[in-house]
Amino acid sequence: MSDTVTEAKPAKPAPKTNHIGLTREDYKGGPTTLCAGCGHNAISNHIIQAAYDAGIDPVTLGKFSGIGCSSKTPAYFISKAHAVNTVHGRMPSIATGALIANHNLVGLAVSGDGDTASIGMGQFVHLIRRNVDMVYIIENNGVYGLTKGQFSATADIGSVLKKGVENPFEAIDLCGLAVELGCGFVARSFSGDKKQLVPLIQAAFSHKGTAVIDVISPCVTFNDHEGSTKSYDFVKDHDKPLQEIDFIPYYEEIDVDYEAGNRVDVKLHDGSHLSLKKLDNNYDPTNRVEAMRLVQESRGEQLLLTGLIYHNPDKPSFEQVLNLPETAIYGLGESELRVSEDQFKGIMAGMMG
Amino acid sequence: MSDTVTEAKPAKPAPKTNHIGLTREDYKGGPTTLCAGCGHNAISNHIIQAAYDAGIDPVTLGKFSGIGCSSKTPAYFISKAHAVNTVHGRMPSIATGALIANHNLVGLAVSGDGDTASIGMGQFVHLIRRNVDMVYIIENNGVYGLTKGQFSATADIGSVLKKGVENPFEAIDLCGLAVELGCGFVARSFSGDKKQLVPLIQAAFSHKGTAVIDVISPCVTFNDHEGSTKSYDFVKDHDKPLQEIDFIPYYEEIDVDYEAGNRVDVKLHDGSHLSLKKLDNNYDPTNRVEAMRLVQESRGEQLLLTGLIYHNPDKPSFEQVLNLPETAIYGLGESELRVSEDQFKGIMAGMMG
Amino acid sequence: MNPQINDVNIQIATVNGTGSQSANLILMRSIFNMGIPVAAKNLFPSNIAGLPTWYTIRAHHKGYQASKKENDIVVLMNTDTVYSDIRGLRPGAVVIHDTGMKLDHALREDHINYGVPFTALVNKATDNVKLKKKVVNMIYVGVLAHLLNLDAAAIDKAVRKQFGKKEKVVELNANAIEVGRAWAAENIEKKDPFQLQTMNATADKILIEGNTASALGALMGGCTFLSWYPITPSSSVCESLISYFEKFRHDPVTGHNRYAAIQAEDEIAALGMVIGAGWAGARAMTATSGPGISLMAELTGYGYFTEIPAVIVNVQRMGPSTGLPTRNSQGDLLSTYYLSHGDTQHPLLLPSSMDECYEMGQQAFDLAEQMQTPVFVMSELDLGMNTWMTKPFKYPDQPYARGKVLNAEALEKVESFGRYADVDGDGIPYRTLPGTRNEKAPYFTRGSGHNAQAKYSEDPGDWEAGMERISRKFEGAQQWLPAPVLTLAEKPSEIGLIHFGSTRWPMEEALDLFAEQGFQPDSLRIRSLPAHAEVEEFIAKHTHCYVVEQNRDGQMRSILAATFPDLAPRLRSICHFNGSFLDANTIVSAVLKLEKGSELAHV
Amino acid sequence: MNPQINDVNIQIATVNGTGSQSANLILMRSIFNMGIPVAAKNLFPSNIAGLPTWYTIRAHHKGYQASKKENDIVVLMNTDTVYSDIRGLRPGAVVIHDTGMKLDHALREDHINYGVPFTALVNKATDNVKLKKKVVNMIYVGVLAHLLNLDAAAIDKAVRKQFGKKEKVVELNANAIEVGRAWAAENIEKKDPFQLQTMNATADKILIEGNTASALGALMGGCTFLSWYPITPSSSVCESLISYFEKFRHDPVTGHNRYAAIQAEDEIAALGMVIGAGWAGARAMTATSGPGISLMAELTGYGYFTEIPAVIVNVQRMGPSTGLPTRNSQGDLLSTYYLSHGDTQHPLLLPSSMDECYEMGQQAFDLAEQMQTPVFVMSELDLGMNTWMTKPFKYPDQPYARGKVLNAEALEKVESFGRYADVDGDGIPYRTLPGTRNEKAPYFTRGSGHNAQAKYSEDPGDWEAGMERISRKFEGAQQWLPAPVLTLAEKPSEIGLIHFGSTRWPMEEALDLFAEQGFQPDSLRIRSLPAHAEVEEFIAKHTHCYVVEQNRDGQMRSILAATFPDLAPRLRSICHFNGSFLDANTIVSAVLKLEKGSELAHV
Numbered sequence A, B: 001m002s003d004t005v006t007e008a009k010p011a012k013p014a015p016k017t018n019h020i021g022l023t024r025e026d027y028k029g030g031p032t033t034l035c036a037g038c039g040h041n042a043i044s045n046h047i048i049q050a051a052y053d054a055g056i057d058p059v060t061l062g063k064f065s066g067i068g069c070s071s072k073t074p075a076y077f078i079s080k081a082h083a084v085n086t087v088h089g090r091m092p093s094i095a096t097g098a099l100i101a102n103h104n105l106v107g108l109a110v111s112g113d114g115d116t117a118s119i120g121m122g123q124f125v126h127l128i129r130r131n132v133d134m135v136y137i138i139e140n141n142g143v144y145g146l147t148k149g150q151f152s153a154t155a156d157i158g159s160v161l162k163k164g165v166e167n168p169f170e171a172i173d174l175c176g177l178a179v180e181l182g183c184g185f186v187a188r189s190f191s192g193d194k195k196q197l198v199p200l201i202q203a204a205f206s207h208k209g210t211a212v213i214d215v216i217s218p219c220v221t222f223n224d225h226e227g228s229t230k231s232y233d234f235v236k237d238h239d240k241p242l243q244e245i246d247f248i249p250y251y252e253e254i255d256v257d258y259e260a261g262n263r264v265d266v267k268l269h270d271g272s273h274l275s276l277k278k279l280d281n282n283y284d285p286t287n288r289v290e291a292m293r294l295v296q297e298s299r300g301e302q303l304l305l306t307g308l309i310y311h312n313p314d315k316p317s318f319e320q321v322l323n324l325p326e327t328a329i330y331g332l333g334e335s336e337l338r339v340s341e342d343q344f345k346g347i348m349a350g351m352m353g
Numbered sequence C, D: 001m002n003p004q005i006n007d008v009n010i011q012i013a014t015v016n017g018t019g020s021q022s023a024n025l026i027l028m029r030s031i032f033n034m035g036i037p038v039a040a041k042n043l044f045p046s047n048i049a050g051l052p053t054w055y056t057i058r059a060h061h062k063g064y065q066a067s068k069k070e071n072d073i074v075v076l077m078n079t080d081t082v083y084s085d086i087r088g089l090r091p092g093a094v095v096i097h098d099t100g101m102k103l104d105h106a107l108r109e110d111h112i113n114y115g116v117p118f119t120a121l122v123n124k125a126t127d128n129v130k131l132k133k134k135v136v137n138m139i140y141v142g143v144l145a146h147l148l149n150l151d152a153a154a155i156d157k158a159v160r161k162q163f164g165k166k167e168k169v170v171e172l173n174a175n176a177i178e179v180g181r182a183w184a185a186e187n188i189e190k191k192d193p194f195q196l197q198t199m200n201a202t203a204d205k206i207l208i209e210g211n212t213a214s215a216l217g218a219l220m221g222g223c224t225f226l227s228w229y230p231i232t233p234s235s236s237v238c239e240s241l242i243s244y245f246e247k248f249r250h251d252p253v254t255g256h257n258r259y260a261a262i263q264a265e266d267e268i269a270a271l272g273m274v275i276g277a278g279w280a281g282a283r284a285m286t287a288t289s290g291p292g293i294s295l296m297a298e299l300t301g302y303g304y305f306t307e308i309p310a311v312i313v314n315v316q317r318m319g320p321s322t323g324l325p326t327r328n329s330q331g332d333l334l335s336t337y338y339l340s341h342g343d344t345q346h347p348l349l350l351p352s353s354m355d356e357c358y359e360m361g362q363q364a365f366d367l368a369e370q371m372q373t374p375v376f377v378m379s380e381l382d383l384g385m386n387t388w389m390t391k392p393f394k395y396p397d398q399p400y401a402r403g404k405v406l407n408a409e410a411l412e413k414v415e416s417f418g419r420y421a422d423v424d425g426d427g428i429p430y431r432t433l434p435g436t437r438n439e440k441a442p443y444f445t446r447g448s449g450h451n452a453q454a455k456y457s458e459d460p461g462d463w464e465a466g467m468e469r470i471s472r473k474f475e476g477a478q479q480w481l482p483a484p485v486l487t488l489a490e491k492p493s494e495i496g497l498i499h500f501g502s503t504r505w506p507m508e509e510a511l512d513l514f515a516e517q518g519f520q521p522d523s524l525r526i527r528s529l530p531a532h533a534e535v536e537e538f539i540a541k542h543t544h545c546y547v548v549e550q551n552r553d554g555q556m557r558s559i560l561a562a563t564f565p566d567l568a569p570r571l572r573s574i575c576h577f578n579g580s581f582l583d584a585n586t587i588v589s590a591v592l593k594l595e596k597g598s599e600l601a602h603v
């Protein structure tokens, strides 16, 4: 098509853009191949929204996932970013390698409960231990969707599969685990709760270090029936939000009304803020011991605690621990890397007689 | 040699025996090939003592380990029991298989901090989730002894290797993790504390389900210097015992004086008792939320909490969940297993047109 | 136009997750119920719902079970693929399409096109909006029933089989089929030659999937311990076995289970549990596919070297890596045969049929316990997940062969026990199980160097002796492995065809096609590795042999070349590796091309 | 008795963890400092302290670097092994023993026995009780200094090298050596023929361990990313590399590191990180041994199929399973070559020397990036953990070959970018790195089926084309792999010897021994797999070839048979697999036995 305007068209309103000048369109992905109604699809949309709102530059984004229906989703959002769909349960290590080789990338990982809590448990734990700077979203449906609905390790004790099988094991609580491991950003949400999840994802982007968000995401095909504790109905009935959440990005003036005593302001690494309106408790998300207690107690009461569970901005991220230079190491060439001929001769000399 | 007594010898006193009529000698193992002074050697002795005291029948015992200096130790105690020295980090699965195939075995596992907290993290978590009935002792020295002293994932943040390298990562606290995962028996001790460790091991034998004992066990060769937080000196200085512990086996009358309010009696699955003399706190080891709180708090204070941290006797063990028959499944033959010819024909008929 | 009787290849192109599977099974079973041999191939995507799926039913009087590339009839139910579905179709084929799809510009004149108003018809069949998406599939069953002259009773039986006692469902679907049939009878002018006529070739047959057959083998083979991690296409081995366990090994009185089935956290743990259970004396198994096999590498070597029985069913799918999880392959031979570092080699069983899935499913346990080593059953997606027609299986007439285990009584009688001592000179040592009440029994199992007494040893002599003994064990134990099956041509032939696994079916058909062209090679089907002496003899008797296999690198050829280096020059590779089910014509044309330098058959 | 000059094999039998290593190094360095070529082999157990260890120093004027089975002198410092140490000794050999050990009944008259009162002597050397255990080892250095006529200055230099600036330690040890020397001079009547005389064959040489050489290669090869999990015998590759990193890549001003070195939680994670880093564009590596290789199977296949560069150094130890972690082996060829399920095959580099550990340590990064695939450097414990004499390494004169990467600028110029498109017809596609600011850059990496545009695809054609392209890539890229090294006999020979890796040294010596017997085969050292055409030519030129290797199953022979089936009948296997370092005589006798049916050499 040529540049010449051949016919006057009614001027379309310029599409809305975010603070880096991109439209929401710029964050879209390929068409989903998941089941209609799958919670994961909703999360993809929330990720798009959060990345758009936060003004994440897709060029600097790296998307990571393992294997599973959930892990397919990075193909369905932000196609303008590079992505690695890895092998089952080993995404954390691959993301670690990529994000250390190029620590200027913004890391965004999506995994499933099977991918993380079963085969991936070891790598998940060690990712948190290293505090690799990335957002780690678990799309948690309590089953292995892609292999047709077996229980995963996050399935609650007593929950029931379609064909009647009951899960005899206590669920692994990925948030409890993350807090115990000292993860600096631990949140839980629900795929259906855009209002809560979008700011949480934005905040996770602003956190320096591993930010874990465990998102209950119903599998409509295999785990959305009665007896399931990861169904839309169950989650709606048992959701206990810790806070109402507003996200104030670093590039916006803080204009939220702080009703003292009713709101907690959480300052994030990049200068952004989460403004948390406390609900019926006096919850302080920066107190690890308290966080642990609350997680445990609500578990006992079969309540699904959602919101920001724990936050500690002070833990050095892995790239900080490694003292990486400003130029990411992947970009270094001979001139920065090669030992001089003299130095080399020195090494050799040291090995002589 | 013939039976005839050729010369009168002074009658040796009959060796002391335990309640199943075995001598301590019957629990001994081969000569150790570990370094002199290694904490692991002390633990081997404590295991021998505990098994002797508890009257564990070596014939029914299965010993399991992974790879590491620690994992070599099953060769150095109770040679009269079958043993599997498996591969690195995968002992939990092999033990699970063996103990389910023959659930009449008593399972005793020894692992290292590298074997459990690094490569073995995934299997450790899932062992606890399944609650396989076994004693799981971690000989925790904060390093990989057998590969010459690299940090393991239980090394404390800030602790220092011989050559000066400092560990930048928060330690994985295997007790905290086990409590978070709902393990029914969680204890910590010190290789040098025979008085505490022997009854704990005995109690672990009496527990139905996975009993985790994290034992700090100094590596004299690579991690016993100043700056180490797993050295003999450091542990002695930072040990905070929760209780004084007495073990009263099921076959003995309880004759301990219960000073009401000062002692907690923990009843174990097989009828044995642990009598815990509270020290300077009012600690209740059956309260999971409290256990978690205490573990976290003492961690903050750099104290090494030792003793019985958490106990829950009510969680069904894996063999119970599986509803195994009295005759262990490994022992079933054609008569118990084979579908009859009629039944088989029925299966075939169901597949016809 | 001559009628083409009992020889038709029907493909239904649908979207997965839309319930077409029931319709397809009813169609296939209806034909089967008419006594006509059928073969079905399901080509489905690696997702749960919404992507293209092709189900192909081949009815052939000769009972050919292989896939055929050329379809005679296609039913186009998937808008997304109509163009390519039509494009790939040979002239003269039948296209059944939805008149609602508006395909006029895509339809070709060299096809026989039957338009069906599916929406209108399903509206007749049911008012329930929710059900329409599923029930619409019954319409094409009805249309085909008319076109092919399907027997009403045969259909009725198939519908009942499918929906069992749910009378309402049976009625609804039967009615929808009838709607389709009646409409077709009234509106379609039959222009194609395809017809089905009642035969009597299926009365003594069953229909089964290979994974069910494998599970049944495990059940009958005395498996008591299953540990697994879900992965396509092997999951249904485990799920079927669990169903059988629940049905036949659960004691309703005590509530006890004479089995343990454990969903592991990954494949490493799955094999770990199996090895633990095998060590303790249980017949234990796992099933997996490519990625799982790779993860099992370390523990397989451990099992090999500690000599612990284990059964691993590998239902092969297309690799490397995640690859094509729902496509067939024979691509794991090399990596499984040599799985794990150091000198290792594992017995592979290579089933080709439902019968062999069942038989080898049993035999694997005997072999594992007799040889004291991990044994792999190399099934394939084609076998495992497709429905096959076969004779009912044989009820076992032999006791389990449990190998050399010394119990307390036996230990009383022996002077000493060395776990790795070669008492019988066959390389196979004796073992004892934990819990054995005899003081000679306990030993220490380790993957590190050990001597005949299972004591730790770094002695070069101990190491060499141990490793040589294991080699000897494998050599001797080969007698127990399934021998190859030879098919001799009528006259002596200089040329041999070597194949294995699912290639059997296109190969059998290819032999018929070859014969039609006056070419009569001998053929040999390998059923296990390490290869028997009969394989060597076969190669030696032919100037050259084509090794036909479903992988890129000629993996079987490589193994044979390494095993029989003197004969290696005689081996030529024919490899099919695009994931489609192999058909006879592909073999024929590949062989003839190499053989005569000319391409005789259209592929 | 004729003196035997500059040809002596000295073995010190000790207990590990007792500090004998310093004494042994001083002894070796002293000889080296006299200009006499040395070779050292450390045979140590798989524990930390308390078990038998043998350190062997071979001094030979011709510079032979291989192990020699027969010892000329043994120093018995370990009570536990004296009997077997003496038993294995040839008549005429020298036994240096501790008179405190009371060995009179074990000593043999056909040996030359020198009793040394070690306790009395060490008491003279130091009063510090704690130090005596260590210092006692210096006594035997002194005794040998006298016996062999070691140069005082050479010893002094060696002591200083060992203890550096710790003057007190230098003094203490030098004194202890002198105590031993003086005592021997006074009390030992030399009855043996072994003597050392100053030469000039080491002035331009260095002493180095292969793992250090590998690390240096990685440093010079531009490695910026290391992820590893400790395992013997590979750990020191990583530990050395980290030392170099700390020394040369740490910016003391900013405090920044131009590298990342990560201790992973296991080998799966180690390779995962390397692959992630490679994907992002860093030169990344890991080093491991057998069990680690097995664990890396799944991710290796992922790297192969997604075409991500990665370097994996496999310092081979004896497997299967945990095996003998401190013994040499070439037993991982087959499993590494075919590592991972599905059709996979990986480039293997086979270093034989310090030089090659260094060179291939660099080259592996070029290859990985040029070929876009995981590359394995198959080192060995013998190379990696023993100290070798070699020429100083060459400072690199070439820039890194970073393969086909399109940056933002380059993308501007191309019309379109398809990650897996074969633009150049060489099978090697272009890649872009994350963070590249061009809208053509982003693509989706996946281990599942994909087309040339890196889009998800289950299409048979896409699959086949992709897999064929990868095959092509390997064929074309072979030119970059190190070619074999040919050693032709003086006259044309019908017989070839094929070897690789550490076998080079006993083989070179064996060629001399063969020549002495009038037998002159050609030989070829393979330096990489897949095998070059030169290998094929070599085999084709000989009626038969012996493939000499250090594993049980003839793994190289198997690979060659599969690669060159037409030549497979010419290959014969000679396998050494007991974990001892291979020596020339073992090769000679094995070849001659097969060649002439007679055993000429005593093994």
Ligand SMILES: Cc1ncc(C[n+]2csc(CCOP(=O)(O)OP(=O)(O)O)c2C)c(N)n1
Pocket: A067, A068, A069, A070, A071, A088, A111, A112, A113, A114, A115, A116, A139, A141, A143, A144, A145, A146, A147, A152, A219, C229, C230, C231, C232, C267, C291, C292, C295, C322
């Ligand atoms: C090594 C390996 N084992 C098994 C599989 C098969 N597999 C694919 S996805 C999956 C489970 C996915 O579950 P989850 O992570 O919860 O994702 P969901 O589909 O529920 O979103 C499994 C077991 C695999 N791809 N790789």
Ligand SMILES: Cc1ncc(C[n+]2csc(CCOP(=O)(O)OP(=O)(O)O)c2C)c(N)n1
Pocket: B067, B068, B069, B070, B071, B088, B111, B112, B113, B114, B115, B116, B139, B141, B143, B144, B145, B146, B147, B152, B219, D229, D230, D231, D232, D267, D291, D292, D295, D322
């Ligand atoms: C798969 C694998 N990777 C690495 C090793 C090498 N390795 C042996 S023991 C060990 C660490 C042991 O540490 P730990 O469990 O703490 O035992 P310790 O020696 O400290 O008692 C390692 C890494 C191995 N044997 N197998």
Ligand code: SF4
Pocket: A033, A034, A035, A037, A038, A039, A040, A069, A070, A141, A145, A146, A218, A219, A220, A221, A222, C048, C049
């Ligand atoms: S199977 Fe479940 S998890 Fe997978 S796409 Fe469908 S609804 Fe989602």
Ligand code: SF4
Pocket: B033, B034, B035, B037, B038, B039, B040, B069, B070, B141, B145, B146, B218, B219, B220, B221, B222, D048, D049
């Ligand atoms: S190295 Fe450390 S852990 Fe190993 S035996 Fe010696 S002291 Fe114990």
Ligand SMILES: [Mg+2]
Pocket: A068, A070, A112, A113, A114, A139, A140, A141, A142, A143, A144, A145, A152
């Ligand atoms: Mg899931």
Ligand SMILES: [Mg+2]
Pocket: B068, B112, B113, B114, B139, B140, B141, B142, B143, B144, B145, B152
């Ligand atoms: Mg340790």
